[in-house]
Amino acid sequence: MIIDLQQLFDIENERVAIDYSLDFSDIELWGQCPFGSHVHITGAVENRAGIVNLAYTAGFVLSADCDRCLDRFSRDEAYHFTHVLVRELNEEDTDEYILVENARLDLDELVRSDILLSLPTKLLCKDDCKGLCQSCGNNLNHTDCTCSRKECDPRLEALKKLLD
Ligand SMILES: [Zn+2]
Ligand SMILES: [Zn+2]
Structure with missing residues (x-):
């Protein structure tokens, strides 16, 4: 217009x-x-x-x-x-x-x-928005999954602590 x-x-x-x-x-x-x-x-x-x-x-x-x-x-x-x-x-x-x-x-x-x-x-x-679980691909807005906690690599966990 x-x-x-x-x-x-x-x-x-x-x-x-x-x-x-x-x-x-x-x-x-x-x-x-x-x-x-x-x-x-x-x-x-x-x-x-x-x-x-x-x-x-x-x-x-x-x-x-x-x-x-x-x-x-x-x-x-x-x-x-x-x-x-x-x-x-x-x-x-x-x-x-x-x-x-x-x-x-x-x-x-x-x-x-x-x-x-x-x-x-x-x-x-x-x-x-919680996004998708990187392990199982579930939509975390709709379901709760525990795989991220279960499968976390202990070495990554240590690195995370350092970064925090
Ligand atoms: Zn979304
Ligand atoms: Zn999952």
């Missing part, structure tokens, strides 16, 4: 609401597409005292195979983003300013990079 910001830049208190969906099913990350739904964008662009602000929420279903236990999981995510939009950049401006040339903002492109930069580098079914 291209947003024409001409009026927003020129008129104080001007506001444009945003509510639309994006299809990111073509995005592949770490060998899988983590988007289990369309990405729903809601928010607004607003001129407050001459400063043009974009604030939006990207809601979607994160759906992937857990990096640690390999189980398939899906959960709702909502990421919030805000940007200051400017027509020209000064040298002291930082990353938080988005340069909008010709007063036309390519929102799809911005949303895409916002979300990709915010996704975790490891997709886990839950933060404290």
